[in-house]
Amino acid sequence: MSLTRSDVENIAHLARLAISEEQLSVYVDSLSKILSFVEQLNAADTAAVEPMAHPLAEQVQRLRPDEVVDRDQHEKYQRNAPSVAAGLYLVPKVIE
């Protein structure tokens, strides 16, 4: 599998990653190599195989009652925020 520059530009856009022009060609090369490498998977006969999402098949996801168990610590959590005012996270304007 060989990717083009525009393929990688599109992937980077979907992944919300700014990639410099010079880095782009490095990623075209390495991502193409990785995709060629994983094509070995085509050698396996998987026609009758159920996909496996989780290593412990017998386990079921637990449900819990929808109750508040944590206390309000938003001030503590917001100490890590790049920009905060009046308890709100500030981001660039979203709607004009």
Next chain:
Amino acid sequence: MTELHRLTLAELNEGLRARRFSSVELARHFLARIERFNPTLNAFITVTAEQALAAAQKADELIAAGEAQPLAGLPVVHKDIFCTDGVLTTCGSKMLSNFVAPYDATVVERLAQAGVVMLGKTNMDEFAMGSSNENSWYGPVRNPWDTKKVPGGSSGGSAAAVAARLAPAATGTDTGGSIRQPAALTGLSGFKPTYGRVSRYGMIAFASSLDQAGTLTATIRDGAMLLAHMAGFDARDSTSVDTPVPDYLGTLEQPLAGLKVGLLREFFEKGLDEESGKLVREALRLYEKLGAKLIEVSLPNLPLSVPAYYVVAPAECSSNLSRFDGARFGHRCEKPKDLLDMYKRSRGEGFGDEVKRRIMTGTYVLSAGYYDAYYLRAQKVRRLITDDFARAFKQVDVLMGPTSPTPAFDIGAKVDDPVTMYLNDIYTIGANLAGLPACSVPCGQSGGLPVGLQIIGPHFAEAKLLNVAHWYQRETEWHKRIPRGYE
């Protein structure tokens, strides 16, 4: 008191309780070693000297009062992937280089409740993505056996710290071999429990169906001491398993007569360093002498584990790392002109090359039109590999083989070719895909560098694995070797 760092965690525990030395003396001793050797090794991102001395003081008081917890006063270091309340938690990334965790990971919390004293947070490959510790934003970690060599990764800081005896024990995480491979490359005992055995709460997520926390210690017994407190159900991790934790230390000495050991044929084929292969075969012969029966087994789909992993793990990473958006925590770019610009530049600047590569691989294999060809197919191959293991465990109690295809390699040797780097994990990834417990113990040296024996068991067979690995250390001295200059 210059000999303290040569003692195992178990011996330190005994010494503390017998009041031969205090926890404060222990903490001072190891902190002094960190100060002396860390500039060369770069094993730590943060050293928490002040907190450590305060915690050690408290431990000494509890010991004196006869109220000490089981691990009171023992120094431990945590991989910087575990959140530590009020302490910088970077995950080896520029993205989190300003992140002070607002809570403790369950692993950190439980070990603290058991009385351990945290000395600091160890260096690692960024977001645990790497096999050499060269992907850290804080620079590469050096292997104390030879500082031109990598210590392995991603738990390379934990491995280098314990190997150089800057701490008697460390936590780590293992998504594709990140505890076992660095343990092998630095001559340590590395233990990765069954998926779900140790809580992932507060452990920064890389690939959630594969990630598991464990230990890096000089001896397997030391690992068992920590695991006894780390393991167990935690309601805050939705995949935590609610089964009782057995007495790991209580069964360490059980005799091995009649043990059926599977020799993994696929692990001894091409690509394995000759000397490493020889040492692992010698280890297998020792088990025969101890009464075990060797049975050659084949896992035909195992050679597909690396390609399956490099679809599944990047897919999960691309989803997990979407939380780093520059909005609520972590790095934000200067003067974003709009929301999209903020996302793209914050992430582009905050993540390193390998992390971006994996996010993009994952984005691609999950994208419309490619999902079935890559992601779904990899999940099917994952089942084939898991079924191979299940079949093998109908015949044998444990599987054995090498941990890593070669001993530690030169820093810089594999950085230009990601696929070559990925193949370092060829023997370790299978256990993660199948969620199995596995460990590595030192079984000799090739060219002056440590070699690891890997032992893999069925789900929740931690006690058996520890028992089997411990017997190797009863009979050999490799785990007692300390690299020159650090004795």
